[in-house]
Amino acid sequence: MATATAAQTAQPAAESAPIPNVSKDELIKFYREMLLIRRFEEKAGQLYGMGLIGGFCHLYIGQEAVVVGLEAATEEGDKRVTSYRDHGHMLACGMDARGVMAELTGREGGYSKGKGGSMHMFSKERHFYGGHGIVAAQVPIGAGLAFADKYLGNGRVTFAYFGDGAANQGQVYEAYNMAQLWALPVVFVIENNQYAMGTSVKRSTMSRTYWERGAAYGIAGEEVDGMDVLAVKAAGQRAVEHCRSGAGPYILEVKTYRYRGHSMSDPAKYRTREEVQKMKEERDPIEHVRSMLLTGNHATEDDLKAIDREIKEIVNEAAEFSKESPEPDVSELWTDIVA
C-alpha cells in the first residue's frame, strides 16, 4: 500500500497514473467525504469535552472508508439503516452537517428537533432510517425496509449496517433466514472493527469469519478491506448488483478499525496504544486516498489543502450552528408522541 512518504516524493509534473475502478473526481470526492466525517467527529469530540454534547456519543473515526465506499455503490432511493454509531452514515448519505451537529447538542435545529440525540436521527428525504440504540435491532428493521421495497417492486436496495458485536445477536440470524427465504434486497454490512465495546472478537466469538455464517442460510457474501475505500466500493457494487438482480440478500464483512473508544467515556484499556497507533500510521483510510491522489498526480498538496480548509469551514459552521440553535421549545416535550 502506498504511504505518505511516497506521496511526498511524487513529482508534480509527472503524468497522472490511472487508478482502477475510480475516476480522479471520484477519488477526490472520497477524500472530501472521508475528511468531512473525520473532522466532524473530531469536532463532536471537542464539543463533548466542553459539555455541549451529553450522554452517549460514539465516534466513527477510523471507519470512514466503509460508508463512503458503500455509498458510492448506491443509487438515489436506496435505503440505509444503522446502529448508534451513525454520524458518518448520515454525512455520507448527504444529510446536512449542521442538522446532525445540532442534534448532538440537543437543539431545535437538529434532525430530530433535539429529541433524538446522537443515536437517534432519521431523514426520510435521504432515505436514512436511523440511528438505532439497541444492538442489532436495525438488522431485521433493514430486512423489513427491503421487504417493503420488494413488495412495492421499486427496485431499491437497503444497506443494514451493524457491528461485530451485533453479529452475535440472535435476531440477526432470524433476519438472515427470512431475508433469504423471501429473497429480500438487503445488503447486510458487518462493520467489523474488532471490538464489541471493550470485548475483542477473540474473547467473544467462536466463528470469527462473520460473513461465512451467511452460508448456513445460503446467503452469498465476502470479506472486504474496510480501510481501502476502493475495495469497499467494488464490493458494494457486487452486493448491490446481486440484490437488484432479485437474488436476495448479500453479506459484506468489512474489516475496519475504530481509533477512538466505544463511546466518549471509554478509557480504552482493552487494547494497547501501540495497536491503535500502528493502524493510524499504516492503514489510515484517508491517508491512503491522499497518497493515491498525490503519487498519481491527480492532485497537488495545495489542492488538498484547499479541500482541508473547505471541510474545516463546513465543520466549524456546523459547530457554530449547533451552539446557536436554541434548545427545543418546552412544548416539544408533548409533541410527536402519536401521529
Place this chain on the structure above:
Amino acid sequence: MATNILMPALSPTMEEGTLARWLKKEGDAVKSGDILAEIETDKATMEFEAVDEGILGKILVSEGTEGVKVNAPIAVLLAEGEDASAAVPSGGLGSADPEDRANLDQAPVGDIAGTGDSPTTAEKKMADPMAEAPVPATPASLVTQSGNGQWSADRLSDVPEGTATKTMTVREALREAMSEEMRRDETVFLMGEEVGEYQGAYKISQGMLDEFGPRRVIDTPITEHGFAGIGVGAAFGGLRPIVEFMTFNFAMQAMDHLINSAAKTLYMSGGQMGCPIVFRGPNGAAARVAAQHSQDFAAWFMQVPGLRVVMPYSASDAKGLMKTAIRDPNPVIFLENEILYGRSFEVPVMDDFTIPFGKAKVERVGKDVTIVSFGIGMTYALQAAEELGKQGIEAEVINLRSLRPLDLPTVLESVRKTNRCVTVEEGWPQGSVGSYLGSQIMREAFDFLDAPVISLTGKDVPMPYAANLEKLALVTVPEVIDAVKQVTYR
C-alpha cells in the same frame, strides 16, 4: 490565534477530574489526534487527544493537580509563529477557577452545562403529568349526560338507532375487518406464524390466503423477534403491516421492537417517521394452558407512550376497532381473547363501520355503582350486573375498549353519578389497569366517592394448570358481586 485547551468532560457524569500526566511539554508541536495528557475521571483514567494543530504554548494546570473543573483552561495552544506571552487567557495565567469560566471565549453556555445536574424544566413538568398531559383532564366540559343521568346516544351505541345488524363471532368480525381493509388498501398485509396455509392457528385468517395470495398473507418462521422487526421496517418503508402473534405470550420475544423500535421512533425522529403497524393476537388466559401461555399484558402495554392499545370485548368492538387500528398511523397493540373468538354478537351492517380509539361504551346504564372493564373482563362485569339487578342494585357497566388513549371522562362522569366504582380485569394486581383508574378517579372525583375504589384483578400468582386452581386464579363473577356490595355497603 491562541486558543485555550479546556479540561474535557470524558464521561456523561464527569464534573471534575485529576490531570494525571502531561504527555506533551511546552513548546511541543501538536497535531490532531496526538495524546496530550492523561486525565483521571470519576470512572477511569482516560487519554485526552488534541483536536486542533499548533504548538503547546503554555501549560496552565500542572500534572498531578486534582479537582480540575470541566471546562477550566488547562493549556494554551499557539498557532505557528505566535508567542506564548501573547496568549494569556483572559482569566489570568494559572487561574483554573471555574468561576472565571464566564470570561472565556470557549466556555459553554451555562445552562447547557447545568442540564445534567439538576432537574430540568422538562423533568419538573413531568412530575406533574396531569398539568400538561394531552389527555382530556376536564371531564366537566365533556358532560354527555343530561342532568337526570341520561347518557347521550353515542355513548350507548356506536351506530344510529335502527341500523341493521347481523350476528357474527369475534373471529369472523376480525377476519372481515382485516379483509375489508386489505381490499381497500394495497399496502396492508398480514404476516405471522400459520396465518396462511394453516388458515390461522385460531382460524382468524381462514380463507385470506385464497383471497389475497402469498404476497399479502405471509407465513413466517417461528421467529417473533425477527418478524416483528421486519414488520417495523416494512412500516418505516411505507407499508401497513398486520403482525399476528400466535399469542401475545410470544410477543415477549419481540418486546424490544414493539417498545423501542415501533413506539418511540416518531418521537425520536422529531415527528419525521412514524410506524403504522398493528400487532395483534390472543392475550390473557385461555383454558388449561398454564403459566407461560396465560397472561394478560394490557397493563404492560398501556404504560408506553407512542403505542395505541385496544382490547375489544364484542364482535362489534373487534370489527370497528380493527379497521381503525389498520388505518391508524401509529403502532397499535390489539389484544384479543381466545375464549371470546367463538362468541357471537350483533355487528352493524354498514359499508364502513369503524370505532374511534379512546371512546368507551356504556354497555349497561345504572345509578348505584360503576363497573369498569374491558376485553373478557366484560363477561364477568355484565354477568355480575345482571345478578345484582335481581338484588335491586343497578350497576352501570363501562366497556373501555381502548386503554391508550383511555376514555377517563366517561369513567369519571359515571363515577360522579354513582359515587362508587369497581374495576375488573384478568391481569395481575400490582400496577394494574385498575390501579391506574383508581388513582385517576381519586384525583379527579375524590369528593364524589362514597367508598374506596376496588380494583379486581387476577390473583397475584402464575397461572396454575389444575382446573380448580385456574378458576380461582382468575376473576370470578361472585368476586365482582362481593366487591359491588362492599362499595355499596350492602
